[in-house]
Amino acid sequence: MADESLLSDDLLRQLVALGHVDVLVGIPTLNNATTVVDVVRAAQAGLGKYFPRARSVIFNADSGSDDGTPVLVRDATTDDTGTVTASRPLRTTQRITTPYHGLPGKGSAMRMIFAVADLLSADAIVALDPDVTSVTPEWISALVRPVREGQADLVAPLYSRAAVDGPLVTQLVRPLVRAAYGWRVQEPLMGEFGCSRRFVAHCLERSWGTGVIPDGVDLWMSGEALANGFRPGQAALGPRLLAHARKPPGLPDVFQQVMDAVCSCLELHAGYWLSRGPAEPVPCYGTLPGAVELGPRPDVTRMAESFARDVSALNPVLATILSAPTLAGVTAAAATRPLVYPDELWAATVFEFLLAYHRAVMTREHVTQTLLPLYLGRTASFLLQHGSSGPAVVHDALESLGLAFEQAKPQAAAQWKKA
Amino acid sequence: MTQLVADAVRQASVNFVDTVAMLLPRVLITVSIVAVGWVIAWALKWAVRWILIWLRFNHGCDRIGVGAVLKTADLPPADTLVSLIVFWLVWVGFLLSGVDVLGFTALEGMVRSFALFVPRLLVAIVILVLGVVCANFAWRATLIAGVNARIPSPRVVSGGVRALVLILAGAMALDQIAVARTIVLTAFAIAFGAVMLGLAIAFGVGGGSIARRILDHWFPEHPGAEQEEFRHL
Numbered sequence: 171m172a173d174e175s176l177l178s179d180d181l182l183r184q185l186v187a188l189g190h191v192d193v194l195v196g197i198p199t200l201n202n203a204t205t206v207v208d209v210v211r212a213a214q215a216g217l218g219k220y221f222p223r224a225r226s227v228i229f230n231a232d233s234g235s236d237d238g239t240p241v242l243v244r245d246a247t248t249d250d251t252g253t254v255t256a257s258r259p260l261r262t263t264q265r266i267t268t269p270y271h272g273l274p275g276k277g278s279a280m281r282m283i284f285a286v287a288d289l290l291s292a293d294a295i296v297a298l299d300p301d302v303t304s305v306t307p308e309w310i311s312a313l314v315r316p317v318r319e320g321q322a323d324l325v326a327p328l329y330s331r332a333a334v335d336g337p338l339v340t341q342l343v344r345p346l347v348r349a350a351y352g353w354r355v356q357e358p359l360m361g362e363f364g365c366s367r368r369f370v371a372h373c374l375e376r377s378w379g380t381g382v383i384p385d386g387v388d389l390w391m392s393g394e395a396l397a398n399g400f401r402p403g404q405a406a407l408g409p410r411l412l413a414h415a416r417k418p419p420g421l422p423d424v425f426q427q428v429m430d431a432v433c434s435c436l437e438l439h440a441g442y443w444l445s446r447g448p449a450e451p452v453p454c455y456g457t458l459p460g461a462v463e464l465g466p467r468p469d470v471t472r473m474a475e476s477f478a479r480d481v482s483a484l485n486p487v488l489a490t491i492l493s494a495p496t497l498a499g500v501t502a503a504a505a506t507r508p509l510v511y512p513d514e515l516w517a518a519t520v521f522e523f524l525l526a527y528h529r530a531v532m533t534r535e536h537v538t539q540t541l542l543p544l545y546l547g548r549t550a551s552f553l554l555q556h557g558s559s560g561p562a563v564v565h566d567a568l569e570s571l572g573l574a575f576e577q578a579k580p581q582a583a584a585q586w587k588k589a
Numbered sequence: 590m591t592q593l594v595a596d597a598v599r600q601a602s603v604n605f606v607d608t609v610a611m612l613l614p615r616v617l618i619t620v621s622i623v624a625v626g627w628v629i630a631w632a633l634k635w636a637v638r639w640i641l642i643w644l645r646f647n648h649g650c651d652r653i654g655v656g657a658v659l660k661t662a663d664l665p666p667a668d669t670l671v672s673l674i675v676f677w678l679v680w681v682g683f684l685l686s687g688v689d690v691l692g693f694t695a696l697e698g699m700v701r702s703f704a705l706f707v708p709r710l711l712v713a714i715v716i717l718v719l720g721v722v723c724a725n726f727a728w729r730a731t732l733i734a735g736v737n738a739r740i741p742s743p744r745v746v747s748g749g750v751r752a753l754v755l756i757l758a759g760a761m762a763l764d765q766i767a768v769a770r771t772i773v774l775t776a777f778a779i780a781f782g783a784v785m786l787g788l789a790i791a792f793g794v795g796g797g798s799i800a801r802r803i804l805d806h807w808f809p810e811h812p813g814a815e816q817e818e819f820r821h822l
Contacts, residue, residue: 335819335820336820336821338821424821467819480736486732487732536730539733543737
């Protein structure tokens with residue numbers, strides 16, 4: 171059940187007046203004035219075009235923007251409480267924007283969106299990232315339709331990615347989640363997703379919002395769905411283009427957040443994934459267009475040189491995390507020219523870091539930060555091999571990496587149980 | 590004359606017998622105290638060691654870096670070391686109590702001094718252990734952050750940080766047990782000042798280009814120019 175204390179009295183009154191809705195599109199925002207209008211328009215167009223008869227609402231949970239984001243979203247005047255409802259001229263789509271109070275971050279915003287969806291008994295819920303500039307009306311259809319047709323409880327996105335695009339997902343999170351949870355989900359860090367009312371109710375019943383994983387709510391939801399028997403699905407969305415943030419967080423910060431989320435989720439769902447068998451495919455809806463390179467190519471040679479230096483410098487720390495054979499393998503890989511960091515070695519490395527995190531052999535932040543240089547080395551190795559390869563070759567290489575993680579999992583699971 | 594000598598000898602004999610009669614029980618008491626103390630200290634040593642093994646004390650020490658330091662210094666494992674310290678503290682305490690029973694004027698007050706010294710020694714040991722823990726934490730944090738921030742020679746920097754923390758902890762521990770306090774403080778002040786001055790001169794004069802690179806990295810002229818080359822997510 172929704173925690174109604176999350177919602178102000180005024181908002182509750184408006185929601186009660188709305189009654190039941192079929193589709194709710196949730197947009198958590200924080201200073202997204204440059205991009206949020208296009209996202210809202212795409213959502214409205216998608217709802218109007220693909221679900222013309224459905225009662226729908228676009229709900230914006232804003233965590234205190236000071237650039238006018240809520241004003242742009244609601245396109246109406248504020249009342250005393252800062253909560254506004256504006257009837258949309260097309261069909262029955264409503265737009266609600268409201269500030270939320272509590273812990274800042276996407277986790278709190280999503281919790282509020284889910285609480286509203288639960289209160290409105292929404293059949294299908296879609297969450298959109300307000301920073302994405304490539305969102306189209308078709309995304310709404312792709313994320314909603316499998317849920318409304320009863321084919322899936324959680325629809326994860328499927329993006330077109332070039333070899334160079336998103337290595338933190340393709341090299342680390344995707345194969346690790348695949349091996350651990352036993353589902354071939356391509357994008358566990360769901361930027362956008364669709365889900366069912368049943369899944370929303372489940373999430374609200376969990377101890378959500380206690381601050382355990384405030385930065386990893388997307389991954390937490392993926393894990394909750396996979397670990398609790400909800401039917402997963404994937405919707406082909408195409409390329410995901412993001413607006414340039416004013417002050418983007420550095421890679422160490424991003425890596426730390428992602429690794430904290432991954433490790434927290436694996437700790438949380440250990441009861442499920444430790445006994446889970448080989449990975450099963452996840453149904454895909456739609457056809458993915460070809461990938462396009464979204465930015466400049468990285469200087470892989472420099473990354474490889476840095477990797478050799480970093481492994482040498484971090485050797486005393488690595489010796490407390492990695493087993494002797496794995497450390498010897500990493501050291502040997504760092505010395506090879508051109509750099510080759512094999513799939514099996516990378517999988518063993520990641521799982522041994524995971525075990526070190528679980529056993530807390532040192533401060534957990536130190537464990538995850540020590541993995542960063544190795545991740546960059548693995549990325550450099552992959553791009554040296556496949557940076558110019560065609561989509562089919564890249565796909566096969568990533569599939570091979572996923573299998574390497576699956577093969578490394580049983581030993582890691584056995585050690586995890588012993589720890 | 591002969592009578593006088595005989596009386597003196599007799600008196601001396603009586604005095605000797607009296608002294609022996611007076612001292613012998615004390616010696617026996619001292620020996621008993623020392624022997625019982627040894628047994629108690631030995632039992633305590635094993636009890637402490639057993640408890641520490643049960644608590645996986647060595648594992649904890651390894652996690653905070655104390656185990657590695659002990660290994661480097663060719664010392665026994667942490668649980669053995671702690672139990673040995675307990676043994677010696679207890680037994681020396683009994684030993685001094687036994688000696689005090691003998692009533693030697695020269696040894697009077699030793700027990701009191703020892704009783705005053707033990708807490709300071711324990712505090713000094715705690716300071717040292719905390720110093721080692723802090724030094725290892727600072728070393729690891731500096732090393733990892735240095736590598737990830739692309740700072741030149743991260744091992745040198747992190748090693749320097751660890752050495753400074755260890756020197757500081759060592760000086761504090763020595764000061765606590767009041768061993769050559771003036772010399773320790775003076776030596777520490779001179780050494781610390783010399784190291785800082787040396788580093789400042791080396792950084793400013795010898796490492797001007799490195800300093801420039803680091804400052805450029807920390808405070809770029811055009812913020813955003815050092816952004817990641819490609820999307821990791």
